[in-house]
Amino acid sequence: MTTSTRQPRIKILINSGMALSNVLEIPTGFNFENVARNVALEALLEGGQTKTPKPMKTGTTIAGLVCKEGVVLGADTRATSGEVVADKMCAKIHYISPNIYCCGAGTAADTEKTTDLLSSNLTIFSMNSGRNPRVVMAVNILQDMLFRYRGQIGASLILGGVDCNGNHLYTVGPYGSIDNVPYLAMGSGDLAALGILEDRFKPNMEMEEAKELVRDAIHSGIMSDLGSGNNIDICVISKQGVDYIRPYQESEYKDKRQKRYKYGPGTTSILTEKIVPLELEVVQETVQRMDTA
């Protein structure tokens, strides 16, 4: 997993007789510093034995469909980092608002942060206006942001929700394109899942039938794709509320732990003990009144 550290810049204004002012401004727009760093790192290690670790991708299967009473979203729970399963119980169905949920495929960090940002924005909107956000609003905010970053944010999202205008399902691509469709599958296992959906989807399905269809679609993705696996999560959104079933179905290939790996205190014997008291001297004491009225 790569983590990017943004170095805060300080605005320094040197006011002198000469016009030379050293102004370091806070840069706007996307910060490409880490891209340059990664290229340099790659060049350094290229001749060596190892390569830079790949960012954690949710090589995944996610699917969604619109049924009579609402929207059903489904996802597998495997997150991979190269060829290693990094997380066996990853949550790919993210909360956006009480009536909108979002499945994310692509780079795990990007989907996580993008959906968090969207959720925060919509919460503020809800508080300001006193109503639940509409799905088109969420879609437009996502589209704006992803288009602005020109595909550098690797997030392919399926947004599903129920609002005053009905049941909606949208997909947002990493470059900022949107599609409004009745059923959908994304991720590395989407071809397998889409086959199941194309075969058995009917408009205005009953809730139970819809859940089974989504489960079967994700299951087919898990079986046919190496990047998808483990458990299946299902999220059912309807006018009455949300039913987030995690896991809807556990993997049949779960291994049993051979022994407990927790070690109680006393497992390792203590040979010597040395206590050093920390002498602290009170130098200054200030009291700040807090106005809690």
Place this chain on the structure above:
Amino acid sequence: MAAVYMSANRSENAFSTVDLVPEWAQEEVSTGTTIMAVEFEGGVVIGADSRTTTGAYIANRVTDKLTPIHDRIFCCRSGSAADTQAVADIVTYQLGFHSIELDEPPLVQTAANLFKQTCYRYREELMAGIIVAGWDKRRGGQVYTVPMGGMIVRQPVSVGGSGSSYIYGFMDSNYKPGMTKEECLHFCTQALALAMERDGSSGGVARLAAITEEGLERRVVLGNQLPKFSNA
């Protein structure tokens, strides 16, 4: 100041370059497409196929590429899906504002020029080929084409997208000035069917719309109802 750090003892296992996200999923979503528009007395007829591709995968087989910009003005989108959706949103906003200021319906020429301004200014960053068509009171039905690069030219009939190459001959030989609305719709259906047959990036259903002073009429011709031209 980029922080370049090197960890001395990297773990032995090298992560392989096998990527679990297939290549076609990393490509940009494109409406490699066939779009067209025809003028007739009293309005315009516009048509498009319905296929959106990411590489070799069809991301959406029922896309609607005929996007309303105003009550009587539409645009047909080809090129990058994200770019054309964004440009169409920008122009819709600008034209809506302009129309409210004027307190009358906007001209098709205005809409086309707004598209041209955006497409020309950002020509290096955008990949968008757009046909703007509609009806206004001053000049009736008009078709303006704004291809990639940001040119604008008014034409009585215009085709665009990757599938257009295959139907220039058909268009030149079969278009006649003075056709009626039904004749135009038939002409468009045939042209789209021919292009969808030959171009891999075009397909699905044929979406048509007729825009006149009275209003808007939309039609969908499903894949199996398209006219067939060969027995193969």
